[in-house]
Amino acid sequence: MSLATPKPEDPPPKTSPSPTTQHITNPSNSPNKPTILHLGDDIRWNHELYAELRSKFHIERSYSMNREEFKAALEDKRWGDFVGMYRPFWNTGGEMGNWDEELISLLPKSCEIYASAGAGFDWVDTKTMADYGIIYCNSAPACTESVADAALVLILSTFRGIPWSFLAARSCSPSRFADANQNIAAVTHNPNGHLLGIIGLGKIGTRVAEKAALACEMQIAYHDLARLPEREDALRKKGIEALWCETLEELLREADVVVLATPFSGQILLGHREFAQFKNGARLVNVARGKLVDEDALVEALESGRLSAAGLDVHANEPYVDPRLAKRENVMVLSHTAGASVESHVGFERLGMENLLGWFGEGKVLTAVNLEEVRGRRERRERR
Known part of the structure; x- marks a missing residue:
């Protein structure tokens, strides 16, 4: 059974949608829209919010691939000039390893934001991301x-x-x-x-x-x-x-x-x-x-x-x-499971999408780690 399909005897928990969520049926996924690269597995719970994301963005999928495959795909521009990245779970979509300059430098110049699950970000060089103008958002509150x-x-x-x-x-x-x-x-x-x-x-x-x-x-x-x-x-x-x-x-x-x-x-x-x-x-x-x-x-x-x-x-x-x-x-x-609960995963999934929608809709994010560094870089660039 697909991870995206809950068992009939174990339905997913009901969650309150984001205040900005709209119910959308048969959303278009036209490639003429700005592109979001979705890393890792399918979403599992916040389907209405994902439908809103799909109504506003063209979604590309990387699923799971190792570092060398991911680097090659970026160099080949397999996913085009995407404007953001979305990783809804901490245990999938991260097989490419640490996000250091070697990886970050391969991202398209169009990329503005990386919205990822989890609280920790020791595997992400957030300063280098800021140097490249990319906002990194974690999901710690979830x-x-x-x-x-x-x-x-x-x-x-x-x-x-x-x-x-x-x-x-x-x-x-x-x-x-x-x-x-x-x-x-x-x-x-x-x-x-x-x-x-x-x-x-x-x-x-x-x-x-x-x-x-x-x-x-x-x-x-x-x-x-x-x-x-x-x-x-x-x-x-x-x-x-x-x-x-x-x-x-x-x-x-x-x-x-x-x-x-x-x-x-x-x-x-x-x-x-x-x-x-x-x-x-x-x-x-x-x-x-x-x-x-x-x-x-x-x-x-x-x-x-x-x-x-x-x-x-x-x-x-x-x-x-x-x-x-x-x-x-x-x-x-323990086995690094303090934050591991269904409620956490529902929140990770939702918060990542809310960060993406908020940034491209109102220029606001909820859980940016390096936003001030990104703003400082942009201000210095504008003064030149």
Whole structure:
């Protein structure tokens, strides 16, 4: 069965269409319209919105192809002078690998925008895209709820020794079961009253703060590139005080558990030096990017007791998981699935189309990553 065709017994969820959505039957796909290159699989849920996109654009499809095939197709202008690209899912349409200058330089000069699924963009050189005048849009808001839920699961796992208990029961060994049953209470804690330190108070970080404070009665602190008074005010209206830590060292020194919810900028954020600054017995949760953490340093911090536990949705060398971490009873490991839910995928699909329609309709996008850089480049070019 095609991925685009839901099973009769498992219908797709009903979603509210975008305010701009129109119901269009038999939309034209005339090649005289501006062209959008659709990367990867068919859409699965937002069919009315896709019909609106097709009514305004000629849709070309690349489906799935490797990097060399994709480069050759661009060099041959197989899809013509397309004005935008659309990738509705994170696990398809990305087989060409990293979007670096080698790939970006082959895009037609007509290309203005790349609307893609997913929150992270460490695989895209957004600065080089801006240099070529291309806006890159991610879809981070669509997975905010799912990632925040997963972060809460990992926070709880680090306080309550969930991996130890789970692995003992999963082993079907009576002795391991008895060991966990009899000894886990002496070394685990309830999270309420503890300080949660969030690195990156964006949409996801803010939602993690809300869930942890309201559901688990945790105190909240955060560190970001700059203080975010508007985020603090939004949390305060919900009865949550978020303490601003001007330096990363201050946050690490005070937090009982640290959650990484910040984009990867190409550099390790937590290494040997930073782990030495953690409060003794603190915990680490990573729902951002695995490459933010030096895994050798993390293993050392766990072995020394500087960290008492960790919860990792992401890993430095995916799809490979460091066995030194995976085998530990005080580390919960997931398969980069924090944002993976039907609701996230519906939102990714919808938000990408809304970005395309908004940009070419009103000159506005909802989730641009590098828009200011693109504008700066255009202004410099106009002044010449």
